[in-house]
Amino acid sequence: xxxxxQPTSMDCAEGRAANLPCNHSTISGNEYVYWYxxxxxxxxxxxxxxxxxxxxNEMASLxxxxxxxxxxxxxxxxxxxDTAVYYCIVTTGNNRKLIWGLGTSLAVNP
Amino acid sequence: xxxxxxxxxxxVRRRGQEARLRCSxMKGHSHVYWYxxxxxxxxKFMVYLQKENIIDESGMPKERFSAEFPKExxxxxxxxxxVRGDSAAYFCASSPPGGTAGELFFGEGSRLTVL
Numbered sequence: 678x679x680x681x682x683q684p685t686s687m688d689c690a691e692g693r694a695a696n697l698p699c700n701h702s703t704i705s706g707n708e709y710v711y712w713y714x715x716x717x718x719x720x721x722x723x724x725x726x727x728x729x730x731x732x733x734n735e736m737a738s739l740x741x742x743x744x745x746x747x748x749x750x751x752x753x754x755x756x757x758x759d760t761a762v763y764y765c766i767v768t769t770g771n772n773r774k775l776i777w778g779l780g781t782s783l784a785v786n787p
Numbered sequence: 788x789x790x791x792x793x794x795x796x797x798x799v800r801r802r803g804q805e806a807r808l809r810c811s812x813m814k815g816h817s818h819v820y821w822y823x824x825x826x827x828x829x830x831k832f833m834v835y836l837q838k839e840n841i842i843d844e845s846g847m848p849k850e851r852f853s854a855e856f857p858k859e860x861x862x863x864x865x866x867x868x869x870v871r872g873d874s875a876a877y878f879c880a881s882s883p884p885g886g887t888a889g890e891l892f893f894g895e896g897s898r899l900t901v902l
Contacts, residue, residue: 711889720791720878720893721830764829766889773820773888774843777829 681765686782689759695752697781699765702746707769710741712750714761715780721764724750755785789814791894792861793879799900806866806873808897812881819862820880820891821854830878836862869901 836856880891
């Protein structure tokens with residue numbers, strides 16, 4: 678699986694958009710980009726995933742660059758409850774063994 | 788629709804004792820995964836099971852650890868003769884048959900402390 682690189686930490690003001698970047702320059706053509714988050718002491722929560730097109734759901738939007746070497750998770754109106762560690766994971770469509778890095782610790786401030 | 792249920796949420800064992808962690812997947816889910824998370828680290832894959840079958844145990848330590856997912860009942864992660872280094876949060880996840888491979892539903896975890 679391709680390796681991902683994320684900033685260690687980020688801050689965001691409540692009500693503003695949070696844009697979390699992820700680099701995956703070695704991604705291969707059959708690998709998807711998945712995003713999860715983990716609120717302190719809880720189990721990880723699936724957010725969204727994509728292959729090459731941008732995706733949006735009720736939680737977030739995922740923007741994948743045309744060359745697929747990087748992506749951005751967008752939380753359009755961050756709330757205090759969005760404070761969590763966000764993980765970007767790249768894996769093939771049939772690989773059920775996810776490789777987790779250290780993620781980005783997002784702090785949403787009032 | 789209940790989520791993935793793990794118990795116990797917290798478990799304290801002395802060195803040399805056995806720890807048994809249980810996981811009931813979401814209704815309709817036939818795939819179960821176990822992950823371990825040490826403090827300040829990301830999750831590490833341990834094992835992937837389907838009913839009565841171990842599909843991938845490449846992340847399981849070679850000794851003392853075992854996992855099962857019987858035809859009836861929850862999945863069990865068993866750690867024999869625990870050592871201090873086994874202290875961690877153990878997360879179970881499940882997914883439905885035919886579901887997207889990377890979309891997993893996690894439980895709240897079982898936190899093992901070895902004294």
